[in-house]
Amino acid sequence: MLSRAYHLFAIFVFAACTGETSGQPAALSGSPVEQGAPNTDFQPAFAVQTRAPHVRSGIAIEVEETATRLDHPWAVEALPDGRLLVTERAGRLRVVTPGAPLRAPVAGLPPVDARGQGGLLDVALSPDFARDRMIYWSYAEPRGDGENGTSVARGRLNAEATRVENVQVIFRQQPAWRSTGHFGSRLVFDREGRLYITLGDRQRGEPRQLAQDASAHIGKIVRINADGSIPADNPFVGRANARPEIWSIGHRNVQGAALHPETGALWAIEHGPQGGDEINIVQAGRNYGWPIISYGEDYGGAPMGEGVAVREGMEQPVYYWDPVIAPGGMLFYRGDLFPWRGDILVAGLRAQTIVRLELDGGRVDGEERLLTGQEGRVRDIAEAADGALWVVTDEDNGRLLRLTPRA
Numbered sequence: 001m002l003s004r005a006y007h008l009f010a011i012f013v014f015a016a017c018t019g020e021t022s023g024q025p026a027a028l029s030g031s032p033v034e035q036g037a038p039n040t041d042f043q044p045a046f047a048v049q050t051r052a053p054h055v056r057s058g059i060a061i062e063v064e065e066t067a068t069r070l071d072h073p074w075a076v077e078a079l080p081d082g083r084l085l086v087t088e089r090a091g092r093l094r095v096v097t098p099g100a101p102l103r104a105p106v107a108g109l110p111p112v113d114a115r116g117q118g119g120l121l122d123v124a125l126s127p128d129f130a131r132d133r134m135i136y137w138s139y140a141e142p143r144g145d146g147e148n149g150t151s152v153a154r155g156r157l158n159a160e161a162t163r164v165e166n167v168q169v170i171f172r173q174q175p176a177w178r179s180t181g182h183f184g185s186r187l188v189f190d191r192e193g194r195l196y197i198t199l200g201d202r203q204r205g206e207p208r209q210l211a212q213d214a215s216a217h218i219g220k221i222v223r224i225n226a227d228g229s230i231p232a233d234n235p236f237v238g239r240a241n242a243r244p245e246i247w248s249i250g251h252r253n254v255q256g257a258a259l260h261p262e263t264g265a266l267w268a269i270e271h272g273p274q275g276g277d278e279i280n281i282v283q284a285g286r287n288y289g290w291p292i293i294s295y296g297e298d299y300g301g302a303p304m305g306e307g308v309a310v311r312e313g314m315e316q317p318v319y320y321w322d323p324v325i326a327p328g329g330m331l332f333y334r335g336d337l338f339p340w341r342g343d344i345l346v347a348g349l350r351a352q353t354i355v356r357l358e359l360d361g362g363r364v365d366g367e368e369r370l371l372t373g374q375e376g377r378v379r380d381i382a383e384a385a386d387g388a389l390w391v392v393t394d395e396d397n398g399r400l401l402r403l404t405p406r407a
């Protein structure tokens with residue numbers, strides 16, 4: 001693994017905006033990003049719920065290859081000292097120092113079920129990491145008899161960043177299932193230090209129905225305290241036949257989430273089936289509709305359920321895509337290195353790009369695709385303290401890339 005390639009920082013430079021040739025600002029236009037025909041003929045429930053006007057930053061992005069030969073990296077998180085935490089799905093957590101060879105993985109993590117989409121997934125820093133050095137990670141946990149489920153553990157990263165200590169499992173999705181798909185797994189702390197965990201529907205027909213059943217964690221977003229205890233004001237606390245960790249129901253497979261920088265609300269992005277990736281503002285106790293409503297169709301073209309996208313009592317997505325982008329991680333850009341403060345950036349697996357969304361309050365009003373498709377399946381995105389962006393590509397030869405504006 002310690003190839004000289006790590007020392008050779010290949011630089012790729014290309015225009016972020018393939019649509020512009022003259023350097024002139026693009027004319028305002030209602031035309032969406034070029035993305036092919038939709039799979040379905042659903043009409044949006046409100047204006048600009050999909051196919052927002054194509055906006056163009058008009059800037060070029062420099063892409064610096066900081067590490068290669070990562071084994072299907074799933075998450076990247078910037079440490080305060082400029083190093084990165086990177087998970088590899090096979091079960092390895094790396095501390096990456098830009099410019100230095102990859103070193104041995106962090107020791108002390110529990111075993112993962114690294115089959116299909118499963119393995120070591122997200123990693124997040126404690127809100128008080130500078131003081132407590134606690135990290136939190138999600139993973140497909142083997143539960144015996146071929147079953148597994150999404151679990152979240154935490155531990156203290158030792159001073160040398162070589163080992164996690166005092167590891168505790170603080171959440172276990174129930175029930176376990178025999179499936180290697182749809183683990184969800186994004187971790188987001190809110191402003192009060194409570195932890196949101198996004199979960200999936202386990203990809204099979206039977207557990208999919210449990211996305212509407214509050215007695216299961218399947219197809220949910222949950223919220224717990226940092227020690228695994230349950231906040232007393234969670235919406236399902238005290239309800240019969242309901243899991244008290246649940247924050248919202250009716251999700252398919254949520255792999256991206258972030259707190260809105262002004263409102264503090266949780267925004268989440270989930271994979272649709274064939275069509276119907278969606279962004280939701282996730283509010284306590286609400287039902288986000290899966291598998292009853294969707295802007296997608298089943299693989300092969302059959303309708304999902306009754307083939308409806310709107311139902312009373314179920315939340316509409318803020319925005320959706322058909323065809324899908326296959327969204328990984330998302331963030332709200334906070335820096336000023338790029339001219340995108342307040343915009344959403346989404347890692348696109350199928351789209352092999354970063355998708356940028358401009359917002360007008362709680363609605364999307366512009367969309368741009370930022371990379372050219374040469375970077376591979378973009379799994380996660382993180383913002384460094386200086387406003388640079390870090391992304392990882394989920395491939396056999398997965399890469400950690402640093403993005404900055406081209407000088």
Ligand SMILES: [Ca+2]
Binds near residue numbers: 278288
């Ligand atoms: Ca939905």
